Amino acid sequence: MADPKGFMTTPREEWPRRPVEERVRDWDEVYVPGALLPIISKQADRCMDCGVPFCHDACPLGNLIPEWNDLVSREDWRAASDRLHATNNFPEFTGRLCPAPCEAGCVLAINQPAVTIKNVECAIADRAWAEGFASPRPPERLSGRTVAVIGSGPTGLAAAQQLTRAGHTVAVYERDDRLGGLMRYGIPEFKMEKRHLERRLGQMRAEGTKFRTSVAVGRDLRAAELRARYDAVVIATGATAWRELSVPGRELDGIHQAMEYLPLSNRVCEGDLAESPMSAAGKHVVIVGGGDTGADCLGTALRERAASVTQLDIYAQPGAERDEDIEPWPTYPKIYRLSAAHEEARDLETAPSADADARLFAASTLRFTGDGSGHVRSLHLVEVDQARLPVPGTGRTLPADLVLLALGFSGPDREDGLIDQLGVATEPRGTISRDAGFATNVPGVFAAGDAARGQSLIVWAIAEGRAVAAAVDHYLTGSSRLPCPISPHDRPMTV
Structure with missing residues (x-):
């Protein structure tokens, strides 16, 4: 522990995102380039080097989090890289894509904002590549197997x-x-x-x-x-194998699985296509499913210049704080989180009828209706209670030229x-x-x-x-x- 009082004197500070208006005009990563390293040593100082570090158990890789936090706070990047790579082959992936259950298990998170473990991990991984610490490690001899x-x-x-x-x-x-x-x-x-x-x-x-x-x-x-x-x-x-939505009107054109839609935008970024054949440009988009894949569809549709985007989540809107009776520390709580895509939708007001950002919570799809040519034009939904049963009198209709199903696998x-x-x-x-x-x-x-x-x-x-x-x-x-x-x-x- 480089600074025994770091968790008391230093507030949590996360890798800042680029302005919404700027980042939705391109496909680059949402974070400000180069803005992580200047803050990360102080953030690593917030780690308390707990006697029983629950972040270890919260992470299935068993990442040696207090060890590399201490090394980062001392700016010993090579040693930090060695400790990180000892348990994780691809920390640059997890540092960007993992929802960080380790932070939910951080002891500091009992009554304060957790250590920015995910940001520290990403900083170590990027520094390792920049400094040449991630060189290939071929075997000394082959087994013949x-x-x-x-x-x-x-x-x-x-x-x-x-x-x-x-x-x-x-x-x-x-x-x-x-x-x-x-x-x-x-x-x-x-x-x-x-x-x-x-x-x-x-x-x-x-x-x-x-x-x-x-x-x-x-x-x-x-x-x-x-x-x-x-x-x-x-x-x-x-x-x-994606899950289906068996409701009337599912056969209409313009209703696609998320994993039919997302690969096409990625192929545009790879240079395979000039434009996605499923592009959301100028369309009213409804995403059915409240998880990360749905959020990925949301951010993609925004960058394709959709006329509107709404995301349906069958669960009720969670609170901003952990419910200690239902999901006590150190479990990963279901709380209201604002991803980069949801932040973009909120600021751009892409779904004026949504409960928060682009999401409609406690919403279940009843059916789709289309036009004379067999293309989807509307999604009919109803609010549901905690048992997912329809609430009488809550039916409503959303315009929908493109529907994306993000219901998991x-x-x-x-x-x-x-x-x-x-x-x-x-x-x-x-x-x-x-x-x-x-x-x-x-x-x-x-x-x-x-x-x-x-x-x-x-x-x-x-x-x-x-x-x-x-x-x-x-x-x-x-x-x-x-x-x-x-x-x-x-x-x-x-x-």
Whole structure:
């Protein structure tokens, strides 16, 4: 602890965002470039170096948060980078995309604003690249064993990097034309510029990991053939089977899944398209779903110059403070949070009828109606109570030329035939079954990430990747020195 009184003398200060009017005119990250480093050492001073740091348990990676906070406060960036990378392969991803359950578990958060753990993490990661601390770490010798990783999202990439560094020959198979999974085509550029992803992929290539893009295992390559080529296979395809909204009018044109819409805007940023064929420009947009994916759609529609954007959330508007009776510290509370996209919608007044920013809370979709050509024009909704039952007399209609469904995901997509061809067992909810060692019922085939856990956070995805790598290494060699931060059955802290 560099400053024993830092948490008492220094207020919380976060990485400032660029002005709304400026940032909605481009696709760059929303934060002010270069504004983080001048404030971060003092923010790290706020860490109390607790005797029992609950931030460790709140983070599935077990990040050594008090240690690297202390090192940052002393401006020992190399040592801070070493401690951060000891538990997290991709801190520049989590520092931008993770909702920071570690901050909810910060002891200071019992009665004060938490330490800005996420900002400190991001600052260390960016400084590591700037100073050359994140150089490739190829293995000293090869094991002669081969592993195929199916999926190049955060779970697949973390597993591949760990196994490559352990000396195994690893090939990552990705069905899209570029690597990164949802980080590539699901996360908008304004949340994480893809240069961060490309930089890490370059490191992995230099370490020896092989990548195979535009290969859908099960369709372009038979799963049995892949299994025969490798000593072990890791399924890390994510949970990409989206949930549907079965209401009258769903068949109308102009109603799309969020993950049909978001990849197109990302392809515009990649230079593949001049304009998205689903562009929200000049349209009245309604987003059904109150989660992060819905917020990503919101920020994207604003940048495409939508006429209006409204987001529907079936839950009631949460309070600004933690309810200690329902969600006591150190659990991650459901409170009112203002993302960058919601801040933009609020300031630009894109949804005048919304309860707050662009959101309508406690709202459930009843049906859609269209015009004579079969295109959606209206969304009919009703308010619901805590049991999600309609409240009489609360029906209303919103104009809707474009409707985006952001209702989450139920499990891995089975259209490619991978799961059925391998014969791996699945759970009733659609996720892949596995034992305590991440192994499926098929010898040599392992499952990790959202494909087996179900829809989760990026920090859990990376933890799964690191853990399954340890399991595969043990399977191939009889022992493993790789860290295993979680078990398949671990879950976030709840009451």
